[in-house]
């Protein structure tokens with residue numbers, strides 16, 4: 275890890291000027307293979323599934339931002355999580371939150387189960403439930419915080435402690451907070467995973483994933499499986515994420531400021547019955563969030579008094595907020611989880627209210643966001 279602070283590391287770590295040309299920006303090494311001077315003698319790169327210099331730059335930068343030693347970049351967040359699943363063997367068990375990301379739920383239930391890996395899902399805000407679930411001896415405890423779409427806050431340090439008593443591996447999906455607001459390795463996690471598609475990329479223009487760990491053994495096993503199975507990102511996509519990461523700090527500060535303004539506005543609105551934002555003092559996870567996060571993020575969820583009909587009407591009436599899946603871009607997005615992101619969670623323990631809207635609050639001018647929500651709520655009620 276370098277001597278610099280977060281914002282400086284985001285711009286410089288892994289990205290010194292190109293030694294051959296002086297290019298200030300990391301080149302896109304659009305090559306599949308590398309010249310060797312003698313058989314098996316090369317400059318550290320032989321084939322781009324195994325390694326590529328643009329990818330190395332991104333991996334070094336992301337490891338630094340998570341205060342970790344080793345980084346690996348993947349083709350998507352799900353490719354990263356799938357590769358972590360290769361650490362498991364038939365007979366192993368996974369413990370996850372009951373509102374784990376839908377794609378992760380699908381991987382655990384529809385794919386890993388066929389390979390003899392069972393999963394249990396509990397409300398991890400309740401530490402006594404986590405503790406009793408540890409009796410089934412999960413090999414891997416996977417957590418997300420804040421969660422999606424109810425933005426529950428899980429106590430990473432306490433859950434990691436409980437899991438480590440039973441020698442379980444603790445993996446934290448840090449996609450919603452980003453390393454600018456939360457650094458799970460410092461709180462006791464063994465592995466951090468990201469969908470870089472979201473805040474790290476930050477501009478809704480790339481799909482990618484990443485894993486960071488301090489364990490050489492875990493890193494080497496993951497790297498072996500990544501190379502063997504092939505879930506790698508291309509050099510251009512790595513460059514796009516690297517470019518996004520440079521502005522992560524300023525973007526996250528604005529996302530959080532705007533999200534707080536939106537949450538406060540929605541809470542005071544007559545058409546809304548409930549607002550979830552970890553930065554509101556009455557959010558059930560506010561105290562834990564204050565301890566383990568440097569900021570409360572850019573995601574806000576709210577419940578419409580008029581139920582599903584009202585939620586759909588608001589979703590169709592916004593002009594600045596774009597109705598779309600995903601999150602973490604500079605533009606504000608609106609999601610109706612019951613019919614969009616959470617519609618395919620058949621058999622999931624998570625019940626999503628029809629009247630729920632999830633907002634990925636962007637970095638536009640806050641007043642334009644509030645005006646847009648005001649006109650959409652007026653038209654819908």
Ligand SMILES: *Cc1c(COP(=O)(O)O)cnc(C)c1O
Pocket residue numbers: 350351352353375377378418422447449450468469470471472481482483
């Ligand atoms: C989007 C997302 C993923 C999956 O990432 P992809 O890049 O879409 O494969 C995993 N976890 C969380 C929390 C996400 O939001």
